[in-house]
Amino acid sequence: MLGDTAGWRALAYLAAAFPLALISAAASVGFLASGLGGLTHWVWSRWLPLQAAGDGSLHRGLSLGGLFFDTVAGQLSLAAVGVVLLFVWPWVNHGFADVFRLLVGELLGLTPGARRLRDLEVSRGRSVEDADARLRRIERDLHDGTQARLVAVAMQLGEARELLGSGVAANGRGDSSGPSGPDGSGGPAGLTGESVAGGEAPRPTAVANARALVELAHAAVKGTAVELREIVRNIHPPVLDDGLEVALESLASRVPLPVRVHVELRVRPSPAIETMLYFCAAELLTNVVKHGGATHATVTLEPHGRGLRLRVQDDGTGGAQVWSPDETGRRSGLVGLAERVRPVDGRLELHSPAGGPTVATVTLPGPVA
Amino acid sequence: MTGTTVVVADDSVILRDGLVALLNRRGYEVLAAVGDGDSLVAEVERLTAAGTAPAVAVVDIRMPPTFTDEGLRAARELRTRFPGTGVLLFSQYIETRYATELLAQRDGGGVGYLLKDRVADVSEFLEALDRIADGSTVLDPEVVQQLMGAPRAEDGLARLTPREREVLELMAEGRSNGAISRELYLSAGAVEKNVTAIFAKLSLPPDAGDHRRVLAVLRFLRG
Structure with a gap:
């Protein structure tokens, strides 16, 4: 006293x-x-x-x-x-x-110390929001610029490829209703020195090589587009713009087991908090699929005091740990999750007795708006 | 050459111009190319009033002014007001919720949801466009895969054999029985048998065949 x-x-x-x-x-x-x-x-x-x-x-x-x-x-x-x-x-x-x-x-x-603490909290919250806004901007730029260009290039290469005559048969699906090219052969791509078409084209070898190159470029661009889409999704999933409930439902639908989503929000959280909760749910659901042996999962998001509580529950075999480095010695995803919520004083609690069920709770003390 | 009439709505100029050029080269008739949802609805309204309703509208999901689900909203409006025009939602990313939302108000007209990347396989993409113009449903393989990967606690669906699921998956992509038999190397009779089994397991009444097909796909998509 x-x-x-x-x-x-x-x-x-x-x-x-x-x-x-x-x-x-x-x-x-x-x-x-x-x-x-x-x-x-x-x-x-x-x-x-x-x-x-x-x-x-x-x-x-x-x-x-x-x-x-x-x-x-x-x-x-x-x-x-x-x-x-x-x-x-x-x-x-x-x-x-x-x-x-x-x-x-x-x-x-406030004492000077307390005042400093308050200022730090305010500026920390601001930098969390800033970082989120910056990621959104990057995502927007990629979507409007790089991704659009890539699709345009893929489209042109696709057309060139068909004009050069490999048709769609090489792709292995769909019926070939495209125009048949100069020689109509649908052989596998590869740089060959042999003549492919009948003697009409002046330099059949060059055409075959060009076709093989276009084929390779086309496949590479398509692969790049897929990769880029995954990267963008990890930067900022576009569906988050439609609100956390829609985003969590969409997330649940990509998980290969039935997931019930229950979202109760009094106010819409700030964008940074939404992003944070989305990635927490994604990480926890990944964990459910990876280790749990679960057949069902439930995602619940509800108000908790001035903040929010996210809970992911499954009927798996339990035994999950926050600190469980894999064979390469890297930290587990749950450690990353705990770090992700720390800037807003969030906490991760994992209750996973052997034999299950596993309940993971992320609490953000708030305020979250 | 098909001569199918198309409107294109995409805010990316590169992509829009590229797509219009491609469609023109392939014998499609591009009636209008716009950059946002409101102009799209206005153009289709104008064309329909002029008696030249487009057969299909290619609609980017994310357009100005909100850059969220503009295209989806425009697509819903088109489906309600101009059922004669098929709608292909065209997006950089796939969200199953958009697909189910679009299909939920299915009313006989053609709808589709494809990743923009699919345009790289030009002939396949144009084929999908034609199917939508003809009133079929076309779903991106990724949508189907996601929905297949997330089996719901639905008895009927759970009782399907792997082969029946494959058939239903292709039905969801809007393929005809003929296309399914070619794709899975099955005889026409075998496909027919699978389809009948699917209808039976999903307890769909034996009335109009095409209608049951849509119901089966819907059941499957909603889980």
């Missing part, structure tokens, strides 16, 4: 505030009363009893060291003093208020 800094500071505040309150009240009332009194002295002094001055003359009203103010000049000067006092009165009040503010700020407000 003696170490209770806040308590001692509050006590010091009380000790200082009480006398200060008395003094400020007296001063404020004093200034107001004297100001009004001085200003109106010429009116009310006439009803005061007569007093004798040192020289025997009789006067009414205020006297200061034997000097009376019942002359015209005297009354005017008293009124002037009254005006000055009334003018100064608000400043007196402001002055005392400032002293009080200082007292409250120093003794009841």
Whole structure:
């Protein structure tokens, strides 16, 4: 109890505030009363009893060291003093208020350490949001630029490939309704020195080689497009723009076991929190599929205090661990998950007794909006 | 050459121009090419009023102004207001939810959902476009794969044999029985037998054949 800094500071505040309150009240009332009194002295002094001055003359009203103010000049000067006092009165009040503010700020407000902590929290939250916004921008740029160009190139190569005559048969599916090329042969791609078509084309070898090259380029571009799409999905899944519920449902539909999704949100979380929760759910579901031996899983997202709680539950065999480095010594995905939520003070709890079921809970204390 | 009429909506100029050029070279008639959902609906409205309703609209999902599901919303509006025009949703990414949403309001017209990459296999892509123009359903193999990979707790579907699932998967891609028999190297009779078995296991009433086909695919997609 003696170490209770806040308590001692509050006590010091009380000790200082009480006398200060008395003094400020007296001063404020004093200034107001004297100001009004001085200003109106010429009116009310006439009803005061007569007093004798040192020289025997009789006067009414205020006297200061034997000097009376019942002359015209005297009354005017008293009124002037009254005006000055009334003018100064608000400043007196402001002055005392400032002293009080200082007292409250120093003794009841945040200590420098606490203030620094609050600033750090604010700037940390801002950098989490900034990072998320930057990733979204990258995703948008890739989508509008690189991916679109890649598809356009793939389309041109695809057309070139068909014009050169390999048709779609080489692709192994669909019926060939495309135009047959100069020679119509659908042989496997490969750089050969042999003649492919009948002697009409001037340089059949060159055509065959060109076709093989186009074939390779076409396959490479298609592969690249698939890779790029996966990369983009890992940067920022576009479906998140439609809200967390849609995104989680879409996520659940890619998991090779039945997943029930239940989402209850009072307010839409900030984009960064949405991204964070999405990737947490993705990681936890991956884990369910990888280790759990589960046949069903449930994803629940609901309010928890000022924050949110994400829970992924499965009916697998249990025994999951947060810290389980694989044979290459790399950290497990769950460690990464715990790190992912740390910038917002999130916590991962894993309850996975041998024999199951496994319940993984991610709690974000909030606020999350 | 088919002469099928097409409208294209994509905000990426490179892709839109490339697609229009490709379609023109392949004998399609591109009636309009626009860059957002509202213009698409307006163009189809104008063309339909002029008596030249396009056979199919190729619609990018993510377009201005929201860059989220603009295209999907435009597609839904087209399906409701202009059932004569088939819709091919065309996207850089596949979200099964979009597919089920589009199919949920299926009303006999053609719909499709393909990854943009599919245009790389030109003839296959054009074939899909033709099937949609003819009123069929075309789904990207990846959509089908995702839905197949996530078996729902649905008795009928669970009782399908692997071969029947294969057949249903191809039905979901909008293939005819003939195309399925070629794809799976089955006789026409064997495909027919599988299809009948699928209908029976999904307890679909034996009325109009095509209607049952759609119902089977829908059941399958919704899980």
